[in-house]
Amino acid sequence: MSSITDQKYAPGEHPDLPPPPGSIGVVGWLRHRLFSSVGNTILTIIAFFFLFKVGNAVVFWVFTGATFTGETQDACTQGGACWLVIGDRFHQFMYGLYPQEEYWRANIVFVLMVFAIAPLLFDKLPHRGKFLIFSALFPFAAFYLLSGGLGLETVDTANWGGMLLTLVLGITGIVASLPIGILLALGRRSNMPIVRTLCVCFIEFIRGVPLITILFMASNMLPLFLPEGVNFDKLLRALIGVALFSSAYMAEVIRGGLQAIPKGQYEGADAMGLSYWQSMRLIVLPQALRIVIPGIVNTFIGLYKDTTLVSIIGLFDLLGIAQVAVADVKWRGLAPETYAFIALLFFISCFSMSRYSLWLENKLHTGHKR
């Protein structure tokens, strides 16, 4: 054997030896994961072959064979994607039917939105307190900027569209559904029979009905029951529908978290003399919400994508405006390019939410993870 093992050491004096070569680093990883046996080596080679083929085709379609410059569809002769349609329709994808000369208002809202959302997401931000006040005021500012009045030209909400509408629906739904969901979840676990019954009925009714039905009812049936002349905005009705729908789901996710909190935590809080709302706010909810972050973000992502259903009631969100673009005779047969672009936009939003939730989970980890 090697000289190292021949040497004698006093008990407890044995030095650390390096691991055998080939078991660590890149070589070790390759050997262990990809080429550990003959069968696995063959599978690896086959898999690489397919990856190469598919990857090649994708790169050709998206980049090398694609057309990026030109005016009309006639410029697209290379066989790959014809991205010209995206450039031509880009403004519609972003703003829908919002009047072109008012785009700047939407742009200001986009920028302000970043400043309004940041303090909600990151608690270590400098001057967070001031930013939070701004976040609270933002919805009103955004509504004024987007809909106009008081010196700005009025823009009917029916003309809001594209990414703008998707963000308005998604963010409003997300921001509204979390607190409503918390109240519903607490209500469902309440000792007060009337509160509990109301919450159970609401949750079970909303969960038992598809979102499309709720949107459809809000848009077409509600006006029938309202007195004549009373009419409120179609977008507002869609917003309420989406928010209520997702808050019912949110309530059940949060209830799962509440049930995971051991009885001892409630008793510890009670024994110290905290009131019900104090113990919920300070002890139970912070822990319960942390446990169900994956479920909450799941619901958020579901909600964000479900906003595409508003096209059923005649609102042109990102997907709705894409369908309009696909039907354009000027750009025939370019559905794959259009939908790929829309998919990319949705993916960026949803993937960011997912990464944020992972980051948050790590941040809130305090050594009691089971």
Add this chain to the structure above:
Amino acid sequence: MSNTNVQTSKKTDEVAIQLKGVNKWYGQFHVLKNINLTVGRGERIVICGPSGSGKSTMIRCINRLEEHQQGDIIVDNIELTGNLKNIEAIRREVGMCFQHFNLFPHLTVLENCTLAPIFVRKMPKKEAEEIAMHYLERVKIPEQADKFPGQLSGGQQQRVAIARSLCMNPRVMLFDEPTSALDPEMIAEVLDTMIELADTGMTMICVTHEMGFARKVADRVIFMDAGEIIEENEPEEFFNNPQSDRTKKFLSQILAH
């Protein structure tokens, strides 16, 4: 265990806690049967008995973690009824330590200690932190103040729990089997802390099986079985000369080892 010599009892004639004819049922099951108990201010009481005898239930009735259905419980001259104001008033004055500590895992040790003073006593944060550090020093873990409970050993966690209760400056401390979930070497450190606390003249009611602790600290030992108080006596008399057969049997089992 510690060699601290416990000073003579600081018991006074003033009444801290009184239970009069307390009865409680879980459904059909009669857990507490006509409990009568008076605890003087400064008195240290140890409650023992086989499991399921209603010891924990009884002390949990004192701060209304469990509701009694018959009889009167008076704590610090406040009668315990369904009235939320009374319940919260009593809980402010009664500290409790649990078998499983029940620290709040999402808060640091210091935050655990300052939470109730800040939100229940409306104390300024700085003052609450000073008091918390004072008690953390008394239970000998000030250096752990910024850690989370999950990073401490069981014994350390229980000492934090004791400090957390003391931060509310309670007039009575309840201990519900504080050492039952701990390893032997950690039991000693927690008992030492409790003995020191007893030295300060705190009114204490401890449910525990630590008979050495009972001998050293208790003014009175109470034996419960099947929801009744079977026997109560001073520790020497209780251990050397038990009156009832059930007490004798229990003591022979628990002291056999």
